[in-house]
Amino acid sequence: MQSNKSLFFGIIALAIIIVIGLFLARFLVADELNLPTGPEKISIRLVAAPSIKPWVDQAAQAFNQSNPNTQVEIIEAEDLIPQAQFRSNPQVAPPAAWLAEATFVVEMAGGSGLQFNDARSVASTSLAWGAFKDKQEAFAQKYGPLSWTSVHTKATATDDFLTIVIAPPQNSAEGLATLISATAAHLNKQSLASADVSQSDAWLNETFAENTRIPPLPAEAFATQGRSLGDAGILALTSWRSIGLTNKADFAVTPAQPNVTLDYPLAIFPQAAPPAQQAAAAFRDFLLAESQQNALANFSFDRASATQAGVDVDGAAALALSRWAERTLR
Secondary structure, eight states: OHHHHHHHHHHHHHHHHHHHHHHHHHHHHHHHHTOOOSSOOEEEEEEEOTTTHHHHHHHHHHHHHHOTTEEEEEEEOSSSSOHHHHSSOTTSOOOSEEEOSOHHHHHHHHHTTOOOEEEEESOBEEEEEEEEHHHHHHHHHHHOSSSHHHHHHHHTOTTOOOOEEEOOTTTOHHHHHHHHHHHHHHHTOSEEOHHHHHHTHHHHHHHHTTTEEOOSSHHHHHHHHGGGGOSEEEEEHHHHHHTTGGGOTTEEEEEOSSOBEEOOEEEEOTTSOHHHHHHHHHHHHHHTSHHHHHHGGGGTOBOOOSSOOBOEEOHHHHHHHHHHHHHHOO
């Protein structure tokens, strides 16, 4: 009986020694071969449009705190299409994703050879007219309510002068959206291709060429310069909100027709490593969670748009309008 007990405890002790040995060997071999000993940690960079970056910065901080093995760094896009940031150093891992201002901007990038996959909206905003109420009323008495038809009428009047304020279309989707809305209104279309832009060239020249102001920060310019800035502006609703003009009693903000939605898609860069792409998709899911979508209002944005409302424009048409602006609007 005593020998059986000794054998039993001897087997137990041997098993414990083997388990401890295997545990120690795992770490010794992992150190020698540089193998992971736990969940793999990954860090990615995401390029974000400047207008949406404050919201994404806050979201990334929350995501990183709750996901210690996946860290997201947000870097600001240097251009409307940040080609250099995705094609800079072949020795450095590229950003895993791009949060652009609009789907048509992602399509513009594709036309220049910079391809992205699986673009999904994570925020949105729409175009809106903005004007001091007394100036809007004076305009309406002579030309009717603010619209592209009435704006064009004043632009071509021989006894009057129009000043319309827009965001820079050469380097912002907000400015391009203005030209998209104007072109669609002129042609009475809800879908634009590049041929539509050339067809509208003369009308665009009449409306914008000598009648446009493009300050670097147009909403702020309205707030500081007041009525002297122009007849009206057409900007993204988030721009009017962020400067507080939607709450001013003497200022009117009205939806633009036809509308153009800036849908802020987060698109995955296919040249990033597969784990980086997966991490970017996981972060996008986090941005679409209820808590982060609710936080958009704190930054003057609306929630993600499941479908793009308003004018449907392809990358070629947006690029044609950008080139028209470079030639015409100085």
